[in-house]
Amino acid sequence: xxxxxxxxxxxxxxxxxxxxxxxxxxxxxxxxxxxxxxxxxxxxxxxxxxxxxxxxxxxxxxxxxxxxxxxxxxxxxxxxxxxxxxxxxxxxxxxxxxxxxxxxxxxxxxxxxxxxxxxxxxxxxxxxxxxxxxxxxxxxxxxxxxxxxxxxxxxxxxxxxxxxxxxxxxxxxxxxxxxxxxxxxxxxxxxxxxxxxxxxxxxxxxxxxxxxxxxxxxxxxxxxxxxxxxxxxxxxxxxxxxxxxxxxxxxxxxxxxxxxxxxxxxxxxxxxxxxxxxxxxxxxxxxxxxxxxxxxxxxxxxxxxxxxxxxxxxxxxxxxxxxxxxxxxxxxxxxxxxxxxxxxxxxxxxxxxxxxxxxxxxxxxxxxxxxxxxxx
Numbered sequence: 001x002x003x004x005x006x007x008x009x010x011x012x013x014x015x016x017x018x019x020x021x022x023x024x025x026x027x028x029x030x031x032x033x034x035x036x037x038x039x040x041x042x043x044x045x046x047x048x049x050x051x052x053x054x055x056x057x058x059x060x061x062x063x064x065x066x067x068x069x070x071x072x073x074x075x076x077x078x079x080x081x082x083x084x085x086x087x088x089x090x091x092x093x094x095x096x097x098x099x100x101x102x103x104x105x106x107x108x109x110x111x112x113x114x115x116x117x118x119x120x121x122x123x124x125x126x127x128x129x130x131x132x133x134x135x136x137x138x139x140x141x142x143x144x145x146x147x148x149x150x151x152x153x154x155x156x157x158x159x160x161x162x163x164x165x166x167x168x169x170x171x172x173x174x175x176x177x178x179x180x181x182x183x184x185x186x187x188x189x190x191x192x193x194x195x196x197x198x199x200x201x202x203x204x205x206x207x208x209x210x211x212x213x214x215x216x217x218x219x220x221x222x223x224x225x226x227x228x229x230x231x232x233x234x235x236x237x238x239x240x241x242x243x244x245x246x247x248x249x250x251x252x253x254x255x256x257x258x259x260x261x262x263x264x265x266x267x268x269x270x271x272x273x274x275x276x277x278x279x280x281x282x283x284x285x286x287x288x289x290x291x292x293x294x295x296x297x298x299x300x301x302x303x304x305x306x307x308x309x310x311x312x313x314x315x316x317x318x319x320x321x322x323x324x325x326x327x328x329x330x331x332x333x334x335x336x337x338x339x340x341x342x343x344x345x346x347x348x349x350x351x352x353x354x355x356x357x358x359x360x361x362x363x364x365x366x367x368x369x370x371x372x373x374x375x376x
Contacts, residue, residue, distance in 0.1 A: 022180075137180055233266075327360060354371065
C-alpha cells in the first residue's frame, strides 16, 4: 500500500522539527517546505538595531536550521517564496487596520491565507502531497456522527494555538495533520534533544508572524506616517501630553505614553482617529477597560453549527478575546450573516476592536471573527 505523502512546514524551530520527526516515525512519506514570506530590504523594513539586517538574522538563519534538521532526518527540503502573497493578503490588511485605529492579528491572517491556503495549494499541486502538516499546538479529528472535521485544543493548554487557527475551513482541516496535539513543550524539546536535532534548545519565535521582533512603533512608522495630536485625560478633558499617532497605541497600553511628569500612571482608554486624540485614564481606576458586550463580524464557523448547538441563532459557549486568555462564558445572538452580538457573563478586561474573538464548546473550536464594536 502506497504511503501517504505529507509536506511538513519546516520553519527552523523546534516544534516543526519534532513534528517532522513524529511523521516519519508514524510511517508517512515526509518532505519539508520552508516558506519565505518577508523581504526586509524590498519592503524598506528598518530594524531598531543598525547591526541587524533582518534577512541574515532571521529568515536565512531559520532556513539553515531547517536544512540541518531535514538533512538529519533524511528528508527533502523545498523552498518557496510567498512574499507577494503575504504582502497582499496579510500585511496590507494589517496596515489598513492600524490606520483605522484598530489592532489586527496578523498571525490569524497568515494561517488563513498563507500557511493553509497558498502553502497547502502549493504542496498539493506542485509537490504531490496528500496532506500537509504543521507544528502548531492543536489537533484535528473526524466526527463520524456529524461528518465534520473538528479542530480541538492541544493537551498543553499554555501553548494551545487554536485561537490562531480559527479561520480554517473543512477542506483545510481535511488536508492537515497536527502531530504535536498530545505533547507538551518540555516533551517536544526532550524529543528533539534525544534525536540530536539542532533546534532542541532554540528560542521560540516571537513578534509578528514571519516578520519577527521589531521596535513596534518604529516599524509601523515605515508604513504609516506620523499624525501628531493631543493626549487627553478622559475624565477631566485636560491635555496631559502629545503623541505622534493614535494608531500606534492599543487600548489598555501603559508603557510608551511619555507622561513621566504626571503624579500617577495612565493607560490608553479610548482612541479618536479622526480628531487625532488619544484618551487616557488614571491607572487607579480601570473601570473603562472592562466590557460585557461586543459585536463580532466576519465570523468563520469551522463547523456546521446546527449539528453542535440547539439554536445557531442564539446559543451559549465560551470565548477567548486574546491568545492565552482564560475562557469567558458568553451568549451569541445572531444579528445578520456572520455577525453576532456577544454578551459576557462577567466583565472582561481590554477587549480590543480589530482583534479576534474565538468561540469554543469545551475542547472544540467552533470558529472566530473580528471584534467590531465593544460596549461597557
